[in-house]
Amino acid sequence: KSSREEVLRSAVEAVEYLKEHGVTVEFSAEDATRTDPAFFKQVYKAVEEAGADRINIPDTVGVMTPRRMGKLVGEIAETVKVPISVHCHNDFGMATANSLAGVEAGASQVHVTVNGLGERAGNAPLEEVVMALYSLYQFKTNIKTELIYETSRLVSELTGVPVQPNKAIVGENAFTHESGIHVHGVIQMPLTYEPVSPELVGRKTVIVAGKHAGLHGVRKKILELGFAPTEEQMVEIIRQVKELGDKGKYVTTTDLISIASRICGQVPPEEKTVELKELAVVTGSGVIPTASVKLIVNGKEYVSSETGVGPVDAAIKAIRKITDSLVNVRLKEYRLEALTGGSDAMAEVVVKVEDAKGRMVSARAANADIVRASVEAMINGINRLLYLAKKGTL
Numbered sequence: 001k002s003s004r005e006e007v008l009r010s011a012v013e014a015v016e017y018l019k020e021h022g023v024t025v026e027f028s029a030e031d032a033t034r035t036d037p038a039f040f041k042q043v044y045k046a047v048e049e050a051g052a053d054r055i056n057i058p059d060t061v062g063v064m065t066p067r068r069m070g071k072l073v074g075e076i077a078e079t080v081k082v083p084i085s086v087h088c089h090n091d092f093g094m095a096t097a098n099s100l101a102g103v104e105a106g107a108s109q110v111h112v113t114v115n116g117l118g119e120r121a122g123n124a125p126l127e128e129v130v131m132a133l134y135s136l137y138q139f140k141t142n143i144k145t146e147l148i149y150e151t152s153r154l155v156s157e158l159t160g161v162p163v164q165p166n167k168a169i170v171g172e173n174a175f176t177h178e179s180g181i182h183v184h185g186v187i188q189m190p191l192t193y194e195p196v197s198p199e200l201v202g203r204k205t206v207i208v209a210g211k212h213a214g215l216h217g218v219r220k221k222i223l224e225l226g227f228a229p230t231e232e233q234m235v236e237i238i239r240q241v242k243e244l245g246d247k248g249k250y251v252t253t254t255d256l257i258s259i260a261s262r263i264c265g266q267v268p269p270e271e272k273t274v275e276l277k278e279l280a281v282v283t284g285s286g287v288i289p290t291a292s293v294k295l296i297v298n299g300k301e302y303v304s305s306e307t308g309v310g311p312v313d314a315a316i317k318a319i320r321k322i323t324d325s326l327v328n329v330r331l332k333e334y335r336l337e338a339l340t341g342g343s344d345a346m347a348e349v350v351v352k353v354e355d356a357k358g359r360m361v362s363a364r365a366a367n368a369d370i371v372r373a374s375v376e377a378m379i380n381g382i383n384r385l386l387y388l389a390k391k392g393t394l
Contacts, residue, residue, distance in 0.1 A: 069102055316331060
């Protein structure tokens with residue numbers, strides 16, 4: 001353990017050595033905010049006289065409050081003449097506030113990290129500090145703010161550390177508004193419900209649908225996307241949107257396109273030949289994947305069970321076992337895409353099915369259950385083949 005005299009001497013010698021070798025020196029006194037103020041002021045003054053170019057005040061374990069941080073930086077600013085920087089940790093969620101308090105008191109530089117990365121609870125997030133300085137203080141930095149979101153995504157991808165959805169500025173929900181709740185105000189005057197223009201950080205306002213979605217709002221969005229659903233189709237779109245909303249999901253524009261494409265491209269209800277009534281699957285380690293389906297075909301119920309290399313394969317085999325007498329179809333293509341994040345992600349399945357005459361159609365379905373989405377997509381494809389063949393348009 002070093003005495004105060006030894007610490008002071010070591011600090012001065014280190015700065016002098018670096019300056020002798022032409023290095024720009026920023027001196028940081030670790031854990032300064034929990035150190036005797038009189039002593040670290042003495043150290044800061046001594047290293048300034050030794051040639052330090054900048055003094056850093058680190059809140060190493062994030063114990064400061066904005067009021068205390070401002071007072072401390074102000075006192076250091078009266079002690080030294082060189083520029084001051086602050087380095088704030090987020091252990092109590094105050095890294096951004098403490099950094100801004102430091103700037104108010106005279107600091108000219110702030111240590112930040114993208115997405116607030118750092119040991120323990122992280123450091124002051126670049127995106128929050130930069131945009132707060134820009135918007136709340138009218139201070140400009142050399143940061144290209146329009147690249148903030150893109151950079152955040154890149155860092156998240158490279159580090160494997162996800163950004164929480166409600167993270168300020170760069171979180172997925174930061175500029176997201178649910179239809180039915182103040183959306184009219186957002187459309188007319190975005191800053192009514194947004195702290196800064198999302199374009200400033202490389203983003204756009206996102207209007208999503210959820211459990212509060214209204215018929216008018218969703219209809220307007222669907223029409224803007226270029227769809228022309230019938231009243232019956234619109235009611236079904238609203239039903240599916242609300243169903244997802246009741247599960248706590250937000251329905252984005254991508255989701256709406258998927259839902260509307262599926263419903264607007266479907267065979268009219270009165271022309272459907274095949275309908276799914278029940279689906280059950282059994283799978284697991286050491287268990288042969290098995291699927292049972294109950295279909296209504298031309299008003300009659302049929303039940304079939306099959307095994308496969310997986311539950312989707314088994315379910316499609318069970319469907320074909322029932323429908324082959326109507327149309328002998330082959331699954332030519334199968335594509336699965338997660339529309340939302342999380343383990344309960346909304347999945348969209350797109351299939352291409354072909355009959356014995358080489359006629360091919362595409363169909364899709366979306367559901368949080370991948371097997372259910374696959375089954376519905378297959379049935380939609382069969383119905384479309386039968387319907388278009390009947391109309392003579394294939």
